[in-house]
Amino acid sequence: HAKEDDRRHVAVFESFMSQRVDQHVSIESGLRQAIAQNQLNVLYQPQIDVASGRITAMEALIRWRHPTLGTISPLDFIPVAEQTGSIIPISQWLLRTACQDMLRWPGGSESGTRLAVNLSPVQLEHADFVKDTLRILHEVGFPPHRLEFEITEHLLMRDLESVVTILRKLSAHGITFAVDDFGTGYSSLSYLQRLPIHTLKIDQSFVRSLQEGREEGHLVGAIVSMGRSLGLKIVAEGVETQAQLDMLRRLKCNEMQGYLFSRPQAALDLSGEAVERWRSAVHG
Ligand code: C2E
Ligand code: MG
Ligand code: MG
Numbered sequence: 001h002a003k004e005d006d007r008r009h010v011a012v013f014e015s016f017m018s019q020r021v022d023q024h025v026s027i028e029s030g031l032r033q034a035i036a037q038n039q040l041n042v043l044y045q046p047q048i049d050v051a052s053g054r055i056t057a058m059e060a061l062i063r064w065r066h067p068t069l070g071t072i073s074p075l076d077f078i079p080v081a082e083q084t085g086s087i088i089p090i091s092q093w094l095l096r097t098a099c100q101d102m103l104r105w106p107g108g109s110e111s112g113t114r115l116a117v118n119l120s121p122v123q124l125e126h127a128d129f130v131k132d133t134l135r136i137l138h139e140v141g142f143p144p145h146r147l148e149f150e151i152t153e154h155l156l157m158r159d160l161e162s163v164v165t166i167l168r169k170l171s172a173h174g175i176t177f178a179v180d181d182f183g184t185g186y187s188s189l190s191y192l193q194r195l196p197i198h199t200l201k202i203d204q205s206f207v208r209s210l211q212e213g214r215e216e217g218h219l220v221g222a223i224v225s226m227g228r229s230l231g232l233k234i235v236a237e238g239v240e241t242q243a244q245l246d247m248l249r250r251l252k253c254n255e256m257q258g259y260l261f262s263r264p265q266a267a268l269d270l271s272g273e274a275v276e277r278w279r280s281a282v283h284g
């Protein structure tokens, strides 16, 4: 039987692999048409200051509605877009769309709510990145100081000197930077001082281990006080429960993002009802 089982496993594996390859190929060819065919869209998730109940920022999260594969996660198609170069037009489309949505969002500008946009390391390697970014903001009429780019620690493992140069150029125009998924990469605290970083986003894995008791709060507490002493804003990601909210509050982390407040949602939904839902989550 062992032999037969082996053969069956091999067959299952091969069919799994060829599905994966097919999927990869259709992602690759489909991506080139995704913008033109109107298949990309952007969802938004608020970052909330639980002390005041104010929305401090909205993070733009891209989605791809594939005609046959359904909705594809950015975790699946961004890496392909990075390999094929389509990340550049896709990111430009996203920035333009998100800025326009934010300008149309009532309650956005008067409260100074910022727009958070994820950055791919590949974008930084593109020679026109700074110029293109500023041009899009100018064309749309979006104030640069309301834009925050989220970068990951992996990016900082690359050519730090050129990253420093690019970030400083954008920062001179008022654009700010957050380190996303903080604590999961190869952290060197020295880069926090060398780069114009404004915000640390504590990775959701820390938030989860807090509640599961695998972490008593020493780690998160240390990140918060270290960040504070460097003058950084701290945001906790992936907050799903009231217990997590309470623990984070105790650790003096007052800005949060997660399903407890709101799932990522369409620009049209960024109105009354959704906002009421998280308000009641904050105030109990
Ligand atoms: P990220 O920037 O760390 O975004 C946070 C992810 O966690 C999002 O997944 C969000 O939907 C999810 N999330 C938010 N709150 C909760 C929660 O309470 N619980 C759980 N379990 N998850 C939560 P999403 O939208 O699938 O995006 C995944 C990643 O894809 C993002 O991670 C980001 O790295 C990347 N990404 C998304 N949009 C873009 C984009 O426009 N450009 C680039 N380059 N990357 C993007
Ligand atoms: Mg992010
Ligand atoms: Mg993150």
Ligand code: MG
Pocket (backbone or CB within 6 Å): 181
């Ligand atoms: Mg992430």
